[in-house]
Amino acid sequence: MKMIMAIIHHEDEMDTVRSLNEQNFFVTKLSTTGGFLKGKNTTIMIGTEDERVDEAVNVIRENAGKRRAIRYDNSGNLTGGSYTGINMPVPLEVEVGGCTIFEFPIDRIEKY
Numbered sequence: 001m002k003m004i005m006a007i008i009h010h011e012d013e014m015d016t017v018r019s020l021n022e023q024n025f026f027v028t029k030l031s032t033t034g035g036f037l038k039g040k041n042t043t044i045m046i047g048t049e050d051e052r053v054d055e056a057v058n059v060i061r062e063n064a065g066k067r068r069a070i071r072y073d074n075s076g077n078l079t080g081g082s083y084t085g086i087n088m089p090v091p092l093e094v095e096v097g098g099c100t101i102f103e104f105p106i107d108r109i110e111k112y
Contacts, residue, residue, distance in 0.1 A: 002053050003045060003104040004060075007032065010040035012064035012099070017044065019059050025052075026111075047109040057101055064099040071096075 008016055013029065020027050030043045046056055072089040 001047065001106045001109060002050055003047050003106045004053065004056055005043060005045050005102040006060050006099050007041050007043050008064035008099045010042055013042040016060055016063040019063050020056065023055065023059055025056055047106065053103060060099055060101060066095055066098040068093055069096045
């Protein structure tokens with residue numbers, strides 16, 4: 001038996017938990033806060049058989065892994081804060097998401 005603990009971005013929580021549930025994984029989720037950037041995270045815990053660990057990790061990676069996205073920033077922020085006379089949103093391609101996954105051996109799981 002294994003315990004998988006994954007720290008994912010708060011925005012990825014719903015899709016990740018839904019996908020895990022669809023694959024018959026029971027999930028406990030905790031609201032957490034990052035220590036460095038102080039961003040909202042969700043920590044999910046999954047107890048599963050050894051043979052299903054890779055399956056669970058793949059579901060988490062597919063739903064909460066790093067990816068590229070377009071975010072919009074004001075052009076003033078790109079010039080070091082100096083006013084350029086225009087204030088237009090500028091599309092920027094940024095990396096978003098990402099997760100940290102831990103795997104622990106456990107002796108047993110009991111559900112009542």
